[in-house]
Amino acid sequence: MLTKAQLEKARKDAIAFYEKAHIVLTEEEKNNIEVADFGLGDLYRTGLEIVTYVNTERCCAKEMVLFPGQTCPEHRHPEVDGKPGKEETFRCRWGTVYLYVPGEPAAAPKCQPPTDDPAAYTVFHEIELKPGQQYTIYPDTLHWFQAGPEGAVVSEFSTKSIDEADIFTDVNIKRIPEVQE
Amino acid sequence: MLTKAQLEKARKDAIAFYEKAHIVLTEEEKNNIEVADFGLGDLYRTGLEIVTYVNTERCCAKEMVLFPGQTCPEHRHPEVDGKPGKEETFRCRWGTVYLYVPGEPAAAPKCQPPTDDPAAYTVFHEIELKPGQQYTIYPDTLHWFQAGPEGAVVSEFSTKSIDEADIFTDVNIKRIPEVQE
Numbered sequence: 001m002l003t004k005a006q007l008e009k010a011r012k013d014a015i016a017f018y019e020k021a022h023i024v025l026t027e028e029e030k031n032n033i034e035v036a037d038f039g040l041g042d043l044y045r046t047g048l049e050i051v052t053y054v055n056t057e058r059c060c061a062k063e064m065v066l067f068p069g070q071t072c073p074e075h076r077h078p079e080v081d082g083k084p085g086k087e088e089t090f091r092c093r094w095g096t097v098y099l100y101v102p103g104e105p106a107a108a109p110k111c112q113p114p115t116d117d118p119a120a121y122t123v124f125h126e127i128e129l130k131p132g133q134q135y136t137i138y139p140d141t142l143h144w145f146q147a148g149p150e151g152a153v154v155s156e157f158s159t160k161s162i163d164e165a166d167i168f169t170d171v172n173i174k175r176i177p178e179v180q181e
Numbered sequence: 182m183l184t185k186a187q188l189e190k191a192r193k194d195a196i197a198f199y200e201k202a203h204i205v206l207t208e209e210e211k212n213n214i215e216v217a218d219f220g221l222g223d224l225y226r227t228g229l230e231i232v233t234y235v236n237t238e239r240c241c242a243k244e245m246v247l248f249p250g251q252t253c254p255e256h257r258h259p260e261v262d263g264k265p266g267k268e269e270t271f272r273c274r275w276g277t278v279y280l281y282v283p284g285e286p287a288a289a290p291k292c293q294p295p296t297d298d299p300a301a302y303t304v305f306h307e308i309e310l311k312p313g314q315q316y317t318i319y320p321d322t323l324h325w326f327q328a329g330p331e332g333a334v335v336s337e338f339s340t341k342s343i344d345e346a347d348i349f350t351d352v353n354i355k356r357i358p359e360v361q362e
Contacts, residue, residue, distance in 0.1 A: 021203070022202070022203035024274065024312035024313040025313055026313045026314070029313070053270065053272055053315060053338065054270040054315070054317060054338055056268065056317070058240075058265075058268050058340050059239075059240050059268060059270075059338055059339060059340050060338075061242070061270065061272075061336075061338035084239075087237065087239050087240060089234065089235040089240075089242065091234055091242075093205065131205035132205040132206055132207045132210070133207065134234060134235070136235060136237070155242075157234065157235055157240055157241075157242035157338055158240060159239050159240050
């Protein structure tokens with residue numbers, strides 16, 4: 001759970017990264033940046049900052065910030081109501097992001113999972129994305145990603161987002177942010 | 182039809198606009214920018230420059246350049262093979278773009294259609310998009326758009342693009358670019 005002060009600080013910090021990437025946001029978008037701490041209470045280590053541009057029945061686009069070394073934890077997008085799970089393309093706009101998917105583990109990985117729990121992260125094939133590079137994740141594929149030491153700004157182009165349906169490998173995670181009133 | 186020299190000049194000119202908008206492209210993307218003159222042979226008046234980041238069965242994202250005053254002509258995205266037509270969200274990243282859709286015509290429109298043929302443009306409700314502003318076009322809705330005098334860079338987030346299925350109001354238009362060998 002985030003306090004309102006933590007939420008506002010994270011939004012302010014995220015705006016600085018959008019500015020570095022020359023991403024123009026409206027005031028309304030800045031005031032409503034989603035700050036996900038995944039219920040772990042350690043936002044700058046495990047978390048994600050998100051502006052959702054559009055999310056209709058058919059497609060979705062987001063602009064995401066990862067603080068330096070911040071991790072979006074391992075999850076997958078399952079089938080919902082008989083419809084295929086979310087498909088998403090990550091395109092790095094600024095900084096560096098390391099994406100981990102099923103496959104041959106990196107011999108010398110650039111990142112470590114932000115946990116000591118060996119059950120929380122299970123896929124370790126590494127894909128490095130620098131600005132202009134992208135990768136498409138098909139439905140129900142486990143993945144996690146972590147920013148390099150300078151942070152990252154990443155666009156996501158996808159089918160509909162149904163975040164509450166996401167399945168995280170770490171059973172302690174709650175996807176939908178809770179803010180203390 | 183474009184000559185190879187015209188195609189290469191347009192790509193070079195488009196790259197300058199992507200750079201103004203701080204959009205990072207790979208060398209491969211730069212070398213393959215789609216230049217659409219819509220078969221009218223007057224590219225800088227009626228045309229569009231496009232980088233397609235991804236176009237799968239389910240979703241598509243493009244980064245488009247409009248040169249100063251350049252128009253993407255009126256068209257709609259019909260149902261194809263029993264599937265709903267393309268839905269697309271335009272988000273202005275740099276410059277100004279004027280989008281025209283069905284509805285009350287603008288009393289003092291910022292743009293004029295780039296033709297004297299009154300049958301080629303039929304919708305005149307005006308939506309001005311500056312950086313950070315966006316608008317969603319649902320399937321089978323007529324629309325056209327024109328850049329302001331400084332040009333524009335516009336992201337498109339959409340369902341699958343099937344450009345050859347687009348229906349243009351101007352019967353002289355050919356959507357798929359032809360380049361003279």
